[in-house]
């Protein structure tokens with residue numbers, strides 16, 4: 001829930017932001033600026049635009065003074081002179097300056113967004129490339145929302161840092177400096193008076209702003225609470241619960257109380273805003289009045305050469321100072337936020353991929369698919385041993401079935417082959433070489449996995465098949481679908497291979513999805529096939545279709561079947577029975593079914609039933 005300490009943004013840091021504010025070191029700043037470096041030429045142009053446009057936008061204020069002086073009959077001397085021609089010159093010059101300032105601002109906005117977009121393009125690509133290299137541990141332990149946030153909002157934030165924070169610091173500082181210089185050039189006493197009143201205006205603005213911000217936060221939290229109550233109690237199941245437990249009255253009271261609190265908060269927030277504007281408009285007038293008073297005293301009592309135009313210029317310049325001062329006071333907040341955002345992005349960049357190519361890793365070519373597990377131990381968390389002393393050999397062309405109770409470590413064993421994880425002890429070899437000595441790409445090219453949960457992308461069947469082999473021909477695809485026993489189904493669809501599978505393949509049944517994923521692996525044509533049979537029950541027709549799909553496949557290549565059904569198990573040359581991460585039995589179905597061990601137990605409780 002987003003309360004005052006929640007993730008709301010504004011001119012003040014939330015409690016959470018204060019707690020997590022990053023240590024701003026020289027290295028961090030240098031790293032941030034390293035992303036700006038490739039665009040230094042464009043940045044210089046932006047800088048030039050900001051300087052020129054800020055100066056141009058201040059000049060009309062100064063010229064207004066001259067206009068007033070000319071109107072009151074003063075001779076400005078020089079090129080301007082006096083009278084109507086001077087007035088026209090001044091007016092034309094003022095208009096031209098406004099025009100120039102606005103035109104330059106347009107160019108600056110374009111350049112700025114160009115740079116910001118290019119920097120975020122670079123950072124997004126770098127992040128995506130980096131995340132692709134991260135190991136399974138990262139994806140299983142990191143919060144998925146967090147990954148997406150870093151990819152999207154954090155990096156989008158970079159754009160606002162470039163277009164907002166950096167530009168704002170520059171343009172406001174320049175406006176302020178030019179305004180102060182111009183004021184001092186006119187009259188130092190009035191300049192000092194003007195500068196002295198600036199805090200009078202800005203401090204209350206900040207105080208009132210902070211109060212409004214806090215109240216808005218409380219109102220938002222209250223609103224979230226009300227939404228929660230509505231969601232809970234007005235949903236179908238929520239209403240059922242309320243009715244069955246007779247809680248209508250207490251729920252109504254809860255809602256009424258939150259609603260009342262919300263109203264009071266809204267009124268307080270509005271009024272804080274009202275007081276704020278009253279204070280603001282009063283204080284804004286104090287500055288000019290003081291300048292008129294002191295200026296008047298100087299002219300009337302001390303024979304100062306100040307003109308009415310000069311005082312008007314000073315008042316106008318003072319008005320131009322409030323905005324930049326306020327923005328610069330908020331810069332610290334923007335700065336900390338920006339640095340926190342960069343720190344979060346860099347944290348991701350700095351994570352080392354746990355599983356990567358070894359220096360000098362070799363390519364796996366002409367693979368035969370001979371697999372040896374040699375005394376392999378494995379743990380996910382460094383504490384609980386998931387695999388203990390796993391050893392087995394799978395000769396080229398053989399088929400082994402791994403069976404065992406749920407959670408015994410079957411999937412973990414096979415995941416060590418394509419190096420989704422690495423063993424903590426022992427080794428896994430592929431064609432006589434430790435899998436860690438191959439390049440990941442060449443190793444994974446030779447391992448085809450049909451996972452338990454079939455994952456299809458939202459697209460057509462054709463697109464999903466081409467994912468395995470982008471240059472596959474129509475004939476190859478049809479051949480793979482025929483072998484996977486899914487071609488008849490595809491042929492009967494109006495769109496054939498171009499049938500949409502829906503989000504994650506939701507438009508297809510579990511069995512159809514699995515057969516498409518078998519066809520996908522077939523197109524990849526790996527030396528080793530791993531088939532992680534779905535535990536979820538399929539009807540006997542779908543099951544028979546899948547069985548018919550995998551039988552010819554395992555005859556052609558080395559395969560490992562994580563099996564839950566007798567028909568699959570019977571297709572294997574050897575059965576490994578895994579219990580609590582250990583291979584407790586091995587042999588053929590005939591050897592094991594009467595041995596009185598885990599296999600027999602599994603047979604009686606699972607396999608025979610599944611076949612029934």
Ligand SMILES: Nc1ncnc2c1ncn2[C@@H]1O[C@H](COP(=O)(O)OP(=O)(O)OP(=O)(O)O)[C@@H](O)[C@H]1O
Pocket residue numbers: 140380381386404405406407408409410411412413535
């Ligand atoms: N990414 C992970 N991080 C931590 N523990 C995990 C992870 N994946 C699996 N485990 C744990 O490792 C153990 C073995 O899991 P595994 O998936 O290998 O079992 P399985 O025999 O394939 O089970 P099933 O037949 O239900 O698919 C389980 O206790 C599981 O909770």
